[in-house]
Amino acid sequence: RNLKWQIECRADIGRLSAPFLAIYESLIPAEEEKAKQKKLLTLLEKLVCKEWPDARLYLYGSCANSFGVSKSDIDVCLAINDSEINKSEVLLKLADILQSDNLQNVQALTRARVPIVKLMDPVTGISCDICINNLLAVVNTKLLRDYAQIDVRLQQLAFIVKHWAKSRGVNVTYQGTLSSYAYVLMCIHFLQQRRPAILPCLQGMEKTYSVTVDDIECAYFDQVDKLHGFGSRNKESIARLVWAFFNYWAYGHDYASNVISVRTGSTISKQEKDWTRRIGNDRHLICIEDPFEVTHDLGRVVDKFSIKVLREEFERAAEIMQHDPNPCVKLFEPY
Ligand code: GTP
Ligand code: MG
Known part of the structure; x- marks a missing residue:
């Protein structure tokens, strides 16, 4: 030593x-940024629910764990309660839906270690990654947020x-x-x-x-x-x-x-x-x-x-x- x-x-x-x-x-991010993130999440929820009525969206990563600095991208997890789904298919479908709603730079990365769809919302200027059924990340996000409260x-x-x-x-x-x-x-x-x-x-x-x-x-x-x-x-x-x-x-x-x-x-x-x-x-x-x-x-x-x-x-x-x-x-x- x-x-x-x-x-x-x-x-x-x-x-x-x-x-x-x-x-x-x-x-520290301004309150205004948090409001924009909420707004984008609400929009995404609306779009997702049309295709998958039982699906839920969760924020995870730094936008939800209290360790996000100003101007971070947001990480979203789409939770579909169905073990039979094919993640690539869902991601491609999701990319389609998002593209038709004027979200920008929509890209499905189906071969990544954690497969995601990327997008940018022109209204709020926020970029976002959406993954599927990555619920461990949602839970570890909560753990980090809880530690931050102490x-x-x-x-x-x-x-x-x-x-x-x-x-x-x-x-x-x-x-x-x-x-x-x-x-x-x-x-x-x-x-x-x-x-x-x-x-x-x-x-x-x-x-x-x-x-x-x-x-x-x-x-x-x-x-x-x-x-x-x-x-x-x-x-x-x-x-x-x-x-x-x-x-x-x-x-x-x-x-x-x-x-x-x-x-x-x-x-x-x-x-x-x-x-x-x-x-x-x-x-x-x-x-x-x-x-x-x-x-x-x-x-x-x-x-x-x-x-x-x-x-x-x-x-x-x-x-x-x-x-x-x-x-x-x-x-x-x-x-
Ligand atoms: P910045 O985007 O750099 O501000 O930070 P971030 O907290 O969003 O971190 P990062 O992009 O590295 O990871 C996003 C989230 O994914 C983390 O908060 C974790 O919840 C989860 N995550 C990242 N890497 C791993 C990993 O190797 N294993 C697991 N289980 N979760 C991970
Ligand atoms: Mg992140």
Whole structure:
């Protein structure tokens, strides 16, 4: 283990919170944007119901999980309660319907890992991806949204980390870096680990919400209004948390042996998950367990080149947070 993990935080960390909070505030979407998203969803519901009267539309991803910054695209899931459907056929049919209603840039991507229809609504200017029966994503969206209710520092940290990852080009899964979803899980795990803890482990508590999706039982404590103030014994400022987050991923995390797990509120060993060697394309060079699909490593996209890029970016960020007089500028510098 690198000794830098033991380093003491710079003494002037306190004065750095204001600029980080200013960045966070500037990324929060305006109410007006939310209204436009609702409007588009209503339009889509109307169109979909004509063809599939029993179908339902759900928002998922960053437009619904509280981690969406301003001007994001929206992710929609079309739920059709029929196991016999052919997804490609449905997507092509859906694309047809949308096209006839003057939605723009309509495209059915039937061969993608997650098949979708893409579209742009000329009235609101919002772009949208629609997938079919991806209900696990709807449920993990709820989990993230519920965590966000507990302590505002999660949303602040996640906005800053996502903004950093986009600025530095390390939020591109097809290039072997991590998804936004993975970064948010890293933030939740990190705040579960602080002492005193800033976030609880909702899946380790009494189960007040439970659904079974694709044979996976998704259950956890979702009465998060009862957890308000959970993290208040921990007084760490946002600047200190940003510092510690990057310090952890640069020097503290044991990449060789550990898996981060929001489900257990802890780290577990790669050995235990049998994630110690490469199987097919899954190399497990950085391991982030999906909270519900526990066989799913969100770090699976990372390869031997991109792991180097990622770790160098974590180290760069940690150095800036420790030494730079004005870290908010350098940290988000375009790569
Ligand atoms: P931005 O669009 O970058 O703001 O973030 P996002 O939260 O929409 O993230 P992303 O586009 O990476 O993913 C959209 C949603 O799909 C996530 O919020 C998850 O609900 C879901 N998702 C993404 N990747 C995975 C995955 O590998 N497994 C599962 N189960 N769900 C995923
Ligand atoms: Mg998205």
